[in-house]
Amino acid sequence: MIGGVLNLDQLFTAINETIYMTLVSLVLxxxxxxxxxxLLYCTQTGGLFQNKIINRVxxxxxxxxxxxxxxxxxxILIPFTKLIVGTMLGATAALPSLVFA
Structure with a gap:
């Protein structure tokens, strides 16, 4: 929106680009x-191509x-954590992130 005017061509172009990027990244x-x-399944102990080193890596x-x-x-939640808990360090500071995760 520029100057209060919504440019539908740009909007549809942006929507198409977003859908394209989402679908390509999803497929890949x-x-x-x-x-x-x-590969992880096949290299596990007892797997088809058992290899502990590759599996572990x-x-x-x-x-x-x-x-x-x-x-x-x-x-991202550091400012919110600091506001709510009063600190950014320790187990208590991790709680807001764990709640929202």
Whole structure:
């Protein structure tokens, strides 16, 4: 909206771009996730391609990547945590993020 006028062409272009980015990232993340999951499953003890080293490395990478959204949430909620709890450090400071997670 520029000068109180809504430009529908720009709005529809932005909506189309958003849908495109969402669908492409969804497809790529699904394919990558399935491949990594299958590799993790096949390399476990007793798996089809048993390999403890590869399995452990993939497991660590997955667990680190899974924590990133929560770390971002912790950072975003720092001002709110400071306001409510009075501190940004310690177990008590993590409570607001755990409640909203």
């Amino acid at each position: 993340a699904t394919i990558l996730g399935l491949l990594i999951g299958i 993939i497991d660590v990478i997955i667990n680190v990547l899974r924590a990133i959204p929560f770390i971002i949430l912790l950072i």
